[in-house]
Ligand code: NAD
């Protein structure tokens with residue numbers, strides 16, 4: 383059995399990654415280390431093979447806890463743990479800087495102390511800032527690092543501490559930079575699950591600015607598979623951009639959701655734009671396709687249909703969140719109560 387240490391495995395992408403690895407391998411055991419912040423959810427781990435998945439509640443900023451949880455014979459660390467929502471980073475950057483940067487450094491130190499073979503840093507395309515609209519420019523691995531939000535700045539800084547650990551101490555490290563994910567179990571503060579949840583409840587769908595910002599959407603399972611393949615085949619010291627060549631304006635995403643659910647477009651409510659709102663993300667995935675042999679497997683139409691179906695069939699999962707601390711965030715951020723029609 384090969385052991386891997388996954389941080390942030392109770393979150394959206396980490397749990398999809400764990401599910402994929404357990405389903406598609408038979409010789410991998412996972413230690414899942416997660417602080418269970420507002421975004422971490424043990425419901426995301428229900429039904430996993432208990433012989434190959436062990437959950438440990440802990441914070442990546444806590445050096446002792448990390449060292450205690452990380453086995454000596456572990457092959458790799460996959461660092462998914464992060465504060466991940468841009469809007470929250472605009473309200474306060476504190477947790478973003480400590481978890482995303484210092485937490486990453488603690489994990490790198492632990493990897494060195496325990497001689498872990500490989501470190502996989504799950505980063506984001508947002509470290510590369512924004513692209514002009516109506517342009518043929520894409521993010522590639524040579525694009526400058528020029529983050530625009532506190533979230534993106536913290537993730538860019540995390541990439542830099544990973545780089546420094548490699549240059550200084552020879553840590554074997556690879557970085558993945560993916561575009562916007564969607565799929566089951568995404569916390570309903572992010573665009574797609576927020577819009578699905580509100581539309582299902584006939585509540586307003588808050589669209590920032592003119593709704594014409596562009597994101598490059600990828601189904602979460604495709605991202606998870608790319609991370610696994612980069613771990614297996616990626617070259618130490620390299621970054622790999624991951625994207626499904628699926629650029630969409632926000633308004634197109636929102637109207638597709640409304641149409642799928644048979645709800646009127648009049649539910650769209652234009653609200654004040656996000657500060658520093660990046661206009662366009664678009665990823666050139668040539669490197670991961672050619673060097674690693676990864677390809678997206680899920681079309682936008684299939685992925686969105688599967689996602690909507692999951693939220694329809696798991697309304698209790700959504701409602702448990704909507705009835706919790708989420709209510710306070712929603713009121714502070716949108717100036718209206720969850721459930722306001
Ligand atoms: P998420 O917010 O759904 O989950 C984050 C998880 O990390 C949660 O389970 C949370 O409890 C855990 N966590 C937070 N702080 C922690 C700490 N200090 N110690 C231990 N665990 C902690 O996020 P996600 O969307 O699943 O994103 C996972 C990773 O992928 C993040 O690193 C994010 O930057 C990156 N990423 C996300 C996207 C996207 O579209 N969501 C795209 C590209 C990259």
Ligand code: TYD
Pocket residue numbers: 467468469562571572573574576588589590591595596597632656
């Ligand atoms: P989000 O899911 O927060 O991801 P990111 O900011 O990391 O790309 O937002 C995706 C896009 O949707 C982004 O352009 C902001 C926009 N958006 C809205 O228009 N309204 C909302 O309520 C939210 C949360 C996002």
